[in-house]
Amino acid sequence: MERMKMLEWVQALCFVVVDMELYLDTHPCDEEALAFYRDSVENYEKAKRKFEEMYGPLTAVKSMDCERWAWADVPLPWEGVR
């Protein structure tokens, strides 16, 4: 399923950002890590934007771009794919 594959990609890129944030919390002066963090955020934002254009908003505020309240139609993440 295409949506699931693309969501997994967004999840993976988001994970890099989250993990790097914890690393930088305790290594705030690591410049190499900071540069990697910037790239990670950029990659994540790009993938998220693409996903949202195709499959609808991941955050409520992104429903602003839709004509109706699309937030209500987005699948609930805990239901999984069966």
Next chain:
Amino acid sequence: MWTYERKLQYPVNITRPNPAMAKFIMSQYGGPDGEIAASMRYLSQRYSMDNKKVAGLLTDIGTEELAHMEMIAAIVRQLTKGCSAEELKESGLGEYYIDHTGAIWPQAAGGIPFNACEFQSKGDPLTDLFEDLAAEQKARTTYDNILRLVKDHEVADPIRFLRQREVVHFQRFGEGLRMYQEQLDSKNYYAFNPSFDK
């Protein structure tokens, strides 16, 4: 404040229900070393953590634990979805079914309800950080106990991810402890409560 993203931190797609396994895994939701206790512990402790960097770390790890709560709830939900009352009873979830039907409710594997006494927020930065280090190890041990019993890779995969995060958080809290100790007198770290006895 927080912003909700309608996605899990790591995929949970379980196609084979197994309520007996759900009963074990729900301990990582509301059990003594579960994700609710973890999140509430760190998000409560941060107010008296008088080191801005470490308070930031507590906030960020406490926030990630909220995402882990959601993953565990998703696993339990998917493992019990579509099960009949009879199947739930046979699996050992009979009492849980009577009180909660198919809902998610925080309790330990043995049925003990979630209780704030499962974590501390002591108001002494070193005391709290040692508790946090222990908590990450206890959660890792619980995930190891679960993994010895899980045979289905669809369940084991997200559980392995969560186990790995306990290891990373332990590492980060160790670094946080070191950062905090650096602001103290290295000859006696435990002479007083550094955030209270100024």
